[in-house]
Amino acid sequence: ATESLRKIDPGNQKIIDSLVYLLESTSDDKTRTQAASSLEKIGMGNQKAIDGLVQLLGSNSDEKTRALAAKILEKIGRSNEYAIDGLVQLLGSTSALWIRREVAESLVKIGRGSQKAIDSLVQLLEYIYDDDTGWIAAETLEKLAEAIRKQLMI
Numbered sequence: 001a002t003e004s005l006r007k008i009d010p011g012n013q014k015i016i017d018s019l020v021y022l023l024e025s026t027s028d029d030k031t032r033t034q035a036a037s038s039l040e041k042i043g044m045g046n047q048k049a050i051d052g053l054v055q056l057l058g059s060n061s062d063e064k065t066r067a068l069a070a071k072i073l074e075k076i077g078r079s080n081e082y083a084i085d086g087l088v089q090l091l092g093s094t095s096a097l098w099i100r101r102e103v104a105e106s107l108v109k110i111g112r113g114s115q116k117a118i119d120s121l122v123q124l125l126e127y128i129y130d131d132d133t134g135w136i137a138a139e140t141l142e143k144l145a146e147a148i149r150k151q152l153m154i
Helices: 002-008 013-025 029-042 047-057 063-076 081-093 097-110 115-127 131-153
Strands: none
Touching: 013 029, 013 047, 029 047, 029 063, 047 063, 047 081, 063 081, 063 097, 081 097, 081 115, 097 115, 097 131, 115 131
16 A cells, blocks of 8 residues: 555655654554555655654654664655754663664764764763673764765765
């Protein structure tokens, strides 16, 4: 059904509004996952879609659903400060190492040139309490720096 909607009218605000409503109104992670995946297909750059996914990052959803929301934001929310803020908050609030890695990777892609993304990763390095998280932050900062260098060369 989502594929059909995307072909009929990508970016349709009524459909996006309905999908965001599903994200906000249900506690079922399977439904949230499907709604988020649908937003990935039709919500490129749409602020309401981005807002709904950022809310999902901070929700009581399971970790897989929140990680999926981070990956989708990476695709539809490029350079969006609100999306970057949501990713930064999740990065600081989760203790799951694999989610930190996913979120850090999303920050590299969505936050190119964002001082907030860079500052958050530096802060994570300064306040980490385990080697794994420090390694993730350092590796991600290196990737961000490389992405910025490539942008400057173009």
